[in-house]
Amino acid sequence: MSDANDGGPSTPDTPAVERVEGPGIAVRGDDVDTDQILPARFLKVLTFEGLGEFAFFDQRFEEVETDGTVEERETDHPFNDPAHRDASVLVVGSNFGCGSSREHAPQALQRWGIDAVVGESFAEIFAGNCLALGVPTVTLDGDAVEALQSFVEADPDADVVVDVGEETVSYDGRTVDATVDDAHQHALTEGQWDTTAQLAAVPERITETANDLPYVESTR
Template identity: 50%
Template structure:
C-alpha cells in the first residue's frame, strides 16, 4: 500500500467548541460493538447529535450549513481519554480530513496521523478567530498548507504548528508505518536478540 502525499487540505470548515472533548463524546462505547470501522461515520458525536428515540439535537454535525465540511476546528486537549481509533475513524468517515485546534491528546493525534488526517496547532486567539469566521461564513474555503505550515481563510494567513514527524510523513506520503518499519527486519531482529527478556536472560 502506497499512501498518498498530503501536502494540503482544502475545504469547508466546521466548529466543535469546548476544551477536553473526550473520545467517549466523539463516539460512545456502545457504537464500538462492530468488527469493522465501516459504519463509524454515522456515529460521530452520536449522543450530542441525537437524543432519546433519535430526536435530532442542535449540533454542528447536524447543521445543514456545515454538511460536506472537511476541516474540523476545536479547542484544547481534543480527543482525550480512550485510545479508540474509532474516534478519528468516525470523524474521517463523516468527512473530516484535517483537524485544527489549540491542542490534542497524544494517542488521538497519533491515531489521526496513522489515518492521514493531520492535526494542526494554532494559538487560542487564532483558533477563536477561525471559529468565528467559519460560523459567520459557513461555506467559505479553508486551506491547511502542510508544506508552508499555514492555515489560510478569507484574506488571512496564519502560521501554524504541526508535529514535524507527522508533517514529514504526510507531505512525503510515507505514513504507512507498517510497510516502513518492515523494511528494517534485520535491525528488528538485532534489537530483539539483545533484549535480556527475549533470550531467557542469558547475555
C-alpha cells in the same frame, strides 16, 4: 522507494499530505474526549466501515418522551447541520481527543468526511491515531482558533486551507501561523504516515527480522 536514512520507506499507495482544503466545521469546547467523539457502545464493530454516522452521536441526538413514547431527536449540533455536511476541516478547542486511546474516534471523524483537524491543542495519542490515517492535527493559538471557528460558523461554504508543509492556515483572505509536530509533518509530507503500508512494501526485511528473533521459528 525512499532510502531508509530519510525516515523510512514511502510507498506508491501512500500519498503525501501537504495541503488540505475545504469547508470548515466548528465543534466548540475544551477537553472534548474520545467518548464524546465516538461513544463506547459503537466500538463493537468488526470493521471501521460506517462509523462516520456515529461521530458525536450522544451530542447529536437526545431522547425525548412524548405521550409515553421515547423518541430520538436531533440536537443543534453542527454535525447535524446540512450547511456543514461537506466540511472537511474540523476546528476545535484545547486538549481535543483526550480520554481513552480508542483509534475508532479519528476513524469516525475521517469517515464522516474530516481530512484535517485544527485546534488549540490535542491529546498525544489522538494525534498519533490521526496521523496513522493521514489526517493532520494542526495547532493555532486560542484567539486564532476562536476567530476561525466564528468564521466557519458564519460562512459554512467558504474554504479553509491547511498547509502542512508551510505550517499555515488560510481563510477569508488571511493567513495565520500554525504548528505541526515535526515528526508528523515529515511523515505526512513525505508520504510515510501509513506504517502498515511501509511494512508491506518491504516483506524481505520483515522476514529477515523474524528469522533473527529467538522465539520465532526460522523459515530459512
